[in-house]
Amino acid sequence: MNKIIRTSIPLIVAAFAVTPILVIFSSALQPREDLWTHLLQTSLPTLALNTLFLCLGVAIGTGVLGVLLGWIIATCDFPGRRFFSTALLLPMAIPTYVFAFVFLGLFDFSSPLQLLLRDWFGIAPFDVRSIWTVCITMTLALYPYVYVMAKSGFTTQGQRCLEAARTLGRSYFSAFYSVGIPLCRPWIAIGILLVLMETLADFGAVSVFNFDTFTTAVYKAWYGFFSLSTASQLASILVLLALILLNGEQRLRKKMRFTQERSSFQRIPLNGIKAIAACCFCTAIFFIGFIIPVVQLAWWSLGNFTIELSAQYLTFSANTLTLGLVAAGITCLAALSLAYAARFQKTKFTQVVISLSTIGYSLPGTVLAVGIIAPIAYFDNAYIQISTWIIGQPVPPLLQGTILALLIAYAIRFLAAAYGSINSSMQRITPSMDEASALMGITGWKMLSKVHLPQLKTGLFTAALLVLVDVMKEMPITLMTRPFGWDTLAVKIYELTSEGEWERAAIPSVLLILVGLIPVLYINKKTDCA
Amino acid sequence: MKSLFYSTLAAIITISILSTLPAHASTPEEIVVYSARKEHLIKPLFDAYTKKTGVKIAYITAKANPLLERLKAEGKNTPADLLITVDAGNLWHAAQSDLLQPIESPALINAVPENLRDPQNLWFGLSIRARTIVYNADKVSADQLSTYEDLAADKWKGRLVLRTSKKVYNQSLVASLIEQHGEAKAEKIVKGWVNNLAIDPTSNDTKAMQAIANGIGDVAIVNTYYYGRLMKESPELSLKLFWPNQKTTGVHMNISGAGVTKYAKNKSGAVKLLEWLASEEAQKTFGALNQEYPVNPEVSSTEEVASWGTFKGNPMNVTAYGEKQADAIKLMDRAGYK
Numbered sequence: 100m101n102k103i104i105r106t107s108i109p110l111i112v113a114a115f116a117v118t119p120i121l122v123i124f125s126s127a128l129q130p131r132e133d134l135w136t137h138l139l140q141t142s143l144p145t146l147a148l149n150t151l152f153l154c155l156g157v158a159i160g161t162g163v164l165g166v167l168l169g170w171i172i173a174t175c176d177f178p179g180r181r182f183f184s185t186a187l188l189l190p191m192a193i194p195t196y197v198f199a200f201v202f203l204g205l206f207d208f209s210s211p212l213q214l215l216l217r218d219w220f221g222i223a224p225f226d227v228r229s230i231w232t233v234c235i236t237m238t239l240a241l242y243p244y245v246y247v248m249a250k251s252g253f254t255t256q257g258q259r260c261l262e263a264a265r266t267l268g269r270s271y272f273s274a275f276y277s278v279g280i281p282l283c284r285p286w287i288a289i290g291i292l293l294v295l296m297e298t299l300a301d302f303g304a305v306s307v308f309n310f311d312t313f314t315t316a317v318y319k320a321w322y323g324f325f326s327l328s329t330a331s332q333l334a335s336i337l338v339l340l341a342l343i344l345l346n347g348e349q350r351l352r353k354k355m356r357f358t359q360e361r362s363s364f365q366r367i368p369l370n371g372i373k374a375i376a377a378c379c380f381c382t383a384i385f386f387i388g389f390i391i392p393v394v395q396l397a398w399w400s401l402g403n404f405t406i407e408l409s410a411q412y413l414t415f416s417a418n419t420l421t422l423g424l425v426a427a428g429i430t431c432l433a434a435l436s437l438a439y440a441a442r443f444q445k446t447k448f449t450q451v452v453i454s455l456s457t458i459g460y461s462l463p464g465t466v467l468a469v470g471i472i473a474p475i476a477y478f479d480n481a482y483i484q485i486s487t488w489i490i491g492q493p494v495p496p497l498l499q500g501t502i503l504a505l506l507i508a509y510a511i512r513f514l515a516a517a518y519g520s521i522n523s524s525m526q527r528i529t530p531s532m533d534e535a536s537a538l539m540g541i542t543g544w545k546m547l548s549k550v551h552l553p554q555l556k557t558g559l560f561t562a563a564l565l566v567l568v569d570v571m572k573e574m575p576i577t578l579m580t581r582p583f584g585w586d587t588l589a590v591k592i593y594e595l596t597s598e599g600e601w602e603r604a605a606i607p608s609v610l611l612i613l614v615g616l617i618p619v620l621y622i623n624k625k626t627d628c629a
Numbered sequence: 630m631k632s633l634f635y636s637t638l639a640a641i642i643t644i645s646i647l648s649t650l651p652a653h654a655s656t657p658e659e660i661v662v663y664s665a666r667k668e669h670l671i672k673p674l675f676d677a678y679t680k681k682t683g684v685k686i687a688y689i690t691a692k693a694n695p696l697l698e699r700l701k702a703e704g705k706n707t708p709a710d711l712l713i714t715v716d717a718g719n720l721w722h723a724a725q726s727d728l729l730q731p732i733e734s735p736a737l738i739n740a741v742p743e744n745l746r747d748p749q750n751l752w753f754g755l756s757i758r759a760r761t762i763v764y765n766a767d768k769v770s771a772d773q774l775s776t777y778e779d780l781a782a783d784k785w786k787g788r789l790v791l792r793t794s795k796k797v798y799n800q801s802l803v804a805s806l807i808e809q810h811g812e813a814k815a816e817k818i819v820k821g822w823v824n825n826l827a828i829d830p831t832s833n834d835t836k837a838m839q840a841i842a843n844g845i846g847d848v849a850i851v852n853t854y855y856y857g858r859l860m861k862e863s864p865e866l867s868l869k870l871f872w873p874n875q876k877t878t879g880v881h882m883n884i885s886g887a888g889v890t891k892y893a894k895n896k897s898g899a900v901k902l903l904e905w906l907a908s909e910e911a912q913k914t915f916g917a918l919n920q921e922y923p924v925n926p927e928v929s930s931t932e933e934v935a936s937w938g939t940f941k942g943n944p945m946n947v948t949a950y951g952e953k954q955a956d957a958i959k960l961m962d963r964a965g966y967k
Binding site: 615 | 698793814844954967
């Protein structure tokens, strides 16, 4: 009986997660030839190139920044290390689209900076929007994903191998790239993969720069041409891209093992110039990625307190936090069941199902929302018809416009983030541990709670953090599926920015960051202790 | 760890139980609105209506297309009674998708001019958004300006700033050019605009105006209320409005508007609310909230809006914007208008 439950839970999770993807695939089956020819002849080639370039730029940017910072924080000791360990995570609380409009506010032709340049040096106003600025903005907004994963990988890898490398004559930095990085491959890869999927799905930030990517075409097909089927076809390509990335990564490390016996970890103390350099580097990133945007937002907020701030904002903040917390709980449980299935049922089928379940992350939120809303409505319509037939009077819908529907949608959207983190933690647990506990008669649920969960602590908290912060920043799904009265801070930001009221939108943005700090600080403390 | 696990479980169970309750317990008179018009531009009106009549209004706001998709998916079971959106194209599309029902109401027919409502009475305009030319008064004098079409002329080379073609306001503007001149001529005009661009199209109207105010380009095409808002914030900018096409077709006008949903549970309530929104009492506020022009000809605009001067609007029926929207986007893509 227990076993049936154990095997069926991951299947149920997967069924929920795969349905919207299938809905989108299937609605992509009604072609509108003329639109495709048009897109191919006009914008599509440029868009594909733009997207490719952006993905490359952001992957390299976040990869270098995230891994370097993760390495420094996890393995070195220098003044301020504890502070930076948390501080470097904070940009995560700032949504990418907020980053984008703050960046433009700081540097575009009407910014104080350009006015100053003009008045002092007579430099003519110039346009800062370019592929480079888009890359930089998204790198700053997204590097914490790689950082948090890399840090967790480096922290759990122990130091025996590193010590071995160094006794064999490798220098500190040589040990870093020849031993440290390869041993943390799953973490780094998942971090970059998450960043790539976010980049593919992003619409908010690129539209602030009016930079056209594949996602722009998805929205154009839907909002402009009112062709949801063409939008789905384009979105399906995004899904396929993510699948290729995902599988390529899995294939590359198929035969590798990353397990680690628990061992104490001694950080290498840095001194003199090295300590100063590490400190300066961390300070610089923290300033550019967090302090400057927050100060700019706070500055804008000051001027708009009286018009915008009201008691409503208490509700918005509470909604945001509640939704984030509950969704993080559900998503982590769902991801845990998948990771468990991946560990104990190593079949091709399980692998395919899990890949399919986690690629929703690469879809633009609104498109995924359609894939979720349609089956829910279908279910409700059937439910209403049947109940009406049985009871003889109309009943209210069961799922539509309920908080449950919204939570399911979040879980589907962010399953990849949670799964990536939990699954890589799972890989640190040696199979001999399972065998030993099985020999002692500890199996099934007991093995999960007594043996695995304590070792998954870092991974679980990291997963919860990623989902929580992601849900709090999430806009399109919340907009489309929320019940009456469940407006969040992100919804408020949307309402104000879509009318071009950037300065007023600073107030919900600042609140969102403040509310987001609570889980970031709390969870980071937990993972640091673990 | 364990406690976290159990508290999460408890939270999930509580929420699940909560959510099995009906989505919202609706009283018979309550009206449910799906609105693509933003909360802060519509809530004061709802509050006033509730205060006046005691009828409660539940609403949800989102972008127009997702709202339409939600309505489609919910079908007969939708809780929505009234759909409010901005831009005629969206309303036209809602009508095309069979999401609205015709309303026979003399009050609405009287209040809303014929070119600003659906011929089958599926939807009605509630405010006018004029899309006009704004110029840097330090560098351009009004007599150099004449029409939208003229902005394609060589003399504006490197001087024009436009918002992105992805914004529906520009799609509607180009749709109206196609309706007026036919596709070939319209394409020539848009190509001329693209040739004259000073910088890549901006993501919004305010950025376009800030560009010309700061010396990048000299003229832009914007909705008047963005101008009003910017000038309130930075009165020192030397930007001025110009009403184009006064000797020819008139200023391009778009609308925000509303229609009663096909499966409205509270149709009479929705109609009454719609009639009130078009009435003289509500129209003053409706426009004033966002410095737009009231649709009801009996109602005058706010003092500030009136100070921008009067103009001749294009009498074209706004349904054309919906019909020609796809053509307009394709045309702009071909012309390289990003």
